[in-house]
Amino acid sequence: MYKQRKSVVIAALSMVLAVSPTLLAQNKQPNSPSSQNSASTNAEGKILWQYNTDG
Amino acid sequence: MFIGSCVGTFFALDRQTGKVRWSYDIGQDGNQSSFHGNPLVVNDEIITGTDGSGIGHVYAFEMATGKVRWKYPITKGVPNSTGLPTDILRLGNNIFGVTFGDELISLNAQTGKVNWTFPSGYSAKKSMWPESPALGVDRVFFGGMDGTVYALTAQSGQVIWKRDLGARVSTNLTVAGNELYAGTTNDYIFRLNTKTGEIISQMKLETTPVGWPTLAGDSLLLYLNPNGGAGGAETLLSIDLGLKQIRWHQEASSNWSLTRPFLWRSTVLAGNEKGEVKAFRLSDGAPEWTTTLKGTIRSFGGDEKLLFIGTLGGTVYAYQPGQVRQP
Numbered sequence: 001m002y003k004q005r006k007s008v009v010i011a012a013l014s015m016v017l018a019v020s021p022t023l024l025a026q027n028k029q030p031n032s033p034s035s036q037n038s039a040s041t042n043a044e045g046k047i048l049w050q051y052n053t054d055g
Numbered sequence: 056m057f058i059g060s061c062v063g064t065f066f067a068l069d070r071q072t073g074k075v076r077w078s079y080d081i082g083q084d085g086n087q088s089s090f091h092g093n094p095l096v097v098n099d100e101i102i103t104g105t106d107g108s109g110i111g112h113v114y115a116f117e118m119a120t121g122k123v124r125w126k127y128p129i130t131k132g133v134p135n136s137t138g139l140p141t142d143i144l145r146l147g148n149n150i151f152g153v154t155f156g157d158e159l160i161s162l163n164a165q166t167g168k169v170n171w172t173f174p175s176g177y178s179a180k181k182s183m184w185p186e187s188p189a190l191g192v193d194r195v196f197f198g199g200m201d202g203t204v205y206a207l208t209a210q211s212g213q214v215i216w217k218r219d220l221g222a223r224v225s226t227n228l229t230v231a232g233n234e235l236y237a238g239t240t241n242d243y244i245f246r247l248n249t250k251t252g253e254i255i256s257q258m259k260l261e262t263t264p265v266g267w268p269t270l271a272g273d274s275l276l277l278y279l280n281p282n283g284g285a286g287g288a289e290t291l292l293s294i295d296l297g298l299k300q301i302r303w304h305q306e307a308s309s310n311w312s313l314t315r316p317f318l319w320r321s322t323v324l325a326g327n328e329k330g331e332v333k334a335f336r337l338s339d340g341a342p343e344w345t346t347t348l349k350g351t352i353r354s355f356g357g358d359e360k361l362l363f364i365g366t367l368g369g370t371v372y373a374y375q376p377g378q379v380r381q382p
């Protein structure tokens with residue numbers, strides 16, 4: 001049972017995200033967000049852009 | 056910002072626009088398609104581990120261009136799982152990670168040449184998930200599937216001490232000063248002395264601690280999953296660093312789908328399988344805000360103003376919360 005669960009977990013972890021502090025500093029452009037796709041807003045906040053990595 | 060996708064492509068995206076700056080398809084180097092650990096930024100390079108079936112690698116990409124500076128192939132593993140799925144950590148010129156098959160490896164960060172390797176006593180060939188190591192001033196800590204925590208010299212990989220915890224290590228390791236935290240599959244969280252390996256204190260939990268125990272001031276954040284494993288957790292827990300009391304807990308309405316607490320301002324962010332992102336106040340666990348995105352939440356990144364949120368379906372969002380308090 002445990003092994004089966006682990007195999008599911010492995011599949012579910014196949015994405016990781018990291019933000020480079022260096023790039024963040026280089027690209028800082030406050031108040032000038034642009035959108036690759038159409039930006040959308042919801043009640044809690046705003047999606048500035050989204051990108052589909054296809055996987 | 057950087058993200059590895061489920062189909063074997065590593066992306067550098069412009070954080071302002073989401074446009075692709077460069078990408079690298081790891082499929083060209085063998086049957087591998089996964090990025091499971093957090094990448095590591097070292098000067099102008101980004102280093103990440105990959106895994107697959109039969110082969111995995113550690114890559115050092117030139118951050119600006121995506122050019123491969125070096126790559127270290129890994130062919131050891133267990134059936135259907137090969138490579139390095141853990142976080143990569145750095146101490147000086149050396150980097151560390153754990154491969155499938157439970158072997159701690161040390162590479163030279165500049166060349167990718169192997170310094171040394173250290174297998175735990177784990178001998179079964181099941182596809183078990185290795186846990187990320189942790190670093191001390193001059194040493195690296197390794198939580199083995201054999202139920203033993205090892206302290207090794209960073210330079211040579213010699214064992215300084217080892218401590219049998221009585222059950223398989225179920226969490227990544229976390230260091231706070233001279234203390235080391237490790238969870239086990241028999242539902243304990245331990246606090247060890249980093250110099251001696253002595254058990255300072257321990258706490259019996261309701262179910263198995265998983266994921267990345269995360270320091271938040273004088274608290275430790277933990278996920279609990281009765282089935283073990285790094286996803287599908289039921290509870291987010293805050294306990295004191297002395298392991299004496301539970302300060303607060305938050306149950307998932309739909310399982311917490313990532314088990315790496317992400318600290319953002321004075322909150323911790325959690326995501327679930329319904330696409331909900333929830334921010335809880337660190338001090339008492341009170342809900343601060345929530346939003347819903349499309350797909351199971353898989354990863355968080357960001358800075359003070361902006362969050363990046365990855366989903367299992369492969370979409371990464373740049374999200375600006377609406378109720379942002381000024382730092």
